[in-house]
Amino acid sequence: MPRPVHVTTPNDREIRVTREFDAPRSLVWECHTRPEHVRRWMLGPDGWSMPVCEIDLEVGGRYRHVWRNDADGSQFGFRGQYREIVAPARLVHSENWDGAPEGEGNDAICTLTLTEKAGRTTLTYSMLFPSREVRDQALQSGMTDGMAAGYDRLDAIMTAQSLA
Numbered sequence: 120m121p122r123p124v125h126v127t128t129p130n131d132r133e134i135r136v137t138r139e140f141d142a143p144r145s146l147v148w149e150c151h152t153r154p155e156h157v158r159r160w161m162l163g164p165d166g167w168s169m170p171v172c173e174i175d176l177e178v179g180g181r182y183r184h185v186w187r188n189d190a191d192g193s194q195f196g197f198r199g200q201y202r203e204i205v206a207p208a209r210l211v212h213s214e215n216w217d218g219a220p221e222g223e224g225n226d227a228i229c230t231l232t233l234t235e236k237a238g239r240t241t242l243t244y245s246m247l248f249p250s251r252e253v254r255d256q257a258l259q260s261g262m263t264d265g266m267a268a269g270y271d272r273l274d275a276i277m278t279a280q281s282l283a
Contacts, residue, residue: 123272124267128258131251136244136263138270142277143237147242148207148275151231152176157184160273163265166190178204182212199226208233214246225250227257242270 125137129250140147150156158169163186171185185196193265203211213226214235232243248254 121166122270124263124270126245126263128254132248132254132256134246134248134263135259136242136246136266138242138267139245140240140242140270140277141238141239143238144233144240144275145207147233147240148210150208150277152206156276159237160276160278161269162186162272164268173202176204177201183217185217193244199229202228 122139127135127137129135149159152170152174154174157174158172161184162169166187166189168187169184170187171183173181173183175181180201181198182201183196183198185194189193197214198217198221199213199215200213201210203209210228210231213221214229215226219225226277227249228247229243230243230247232245234241234243242247246254248257
C-alpha cells in the first residue's frame with residue numbers, strides 16, 4: 120500500500136515534501152545519488168522514462184535529468200549544481216529548467232534530508248523558489264503528484280531489494 124506524501128508550504132517561497140520509507144537511510148541515499156537507481160524510480164506518472172541522468176556527486180559538481188513522455192516523445196529537463204553533501208543525511212543543490220538562465224535569483228534551492236529511526240527513514244525534501252509566483256507555478260504543475268508516484272515506485276524497488 121503506498122504511503123502518503125505530505126506537502127506543505129511553510130512560507131511564501133517554499134514547498135516541503137515529507138515521506139517515510141521502510142528502509143535504512145543509506146539505501147534511500149544511494150537511490151537518490153546513483154544514476155542507475157534514479158532513472159528507475161524518479162519518473163513521475165507511468166508512461167515516462169529518463170533517457171538522461173547525469174550525476175557528478177561532489178560539491179560544485181553538476182547534475183542533469185531529462186524526462187521523456189514515451190507516448191508522444193515530448194521531453195523536459197532539469198539541471199543544477201551540488202552545494203552541500205553530507206552522506207547519507209543531507210544533500211543541497213540548485214535546480215532549474217533546461218534552457219532557463221541559471222544563477223542567484225533564478226534557481227530553486229533544494230534540500231534533501233534523511234533521518235533514520237529503527238530502520239525506517241523519513242525523507243524531507245524542501246524546495247525554496249526565487250518567488251511566490253514560481254513556487255505557485257510548481258505547485259500547479261502537478262509536480263508533487265509526480266513525486267508521490269516516484270516515491271511509491273522507489274518504495275517498491277527497495278522493498279523488492281531489486282537494486283542490482
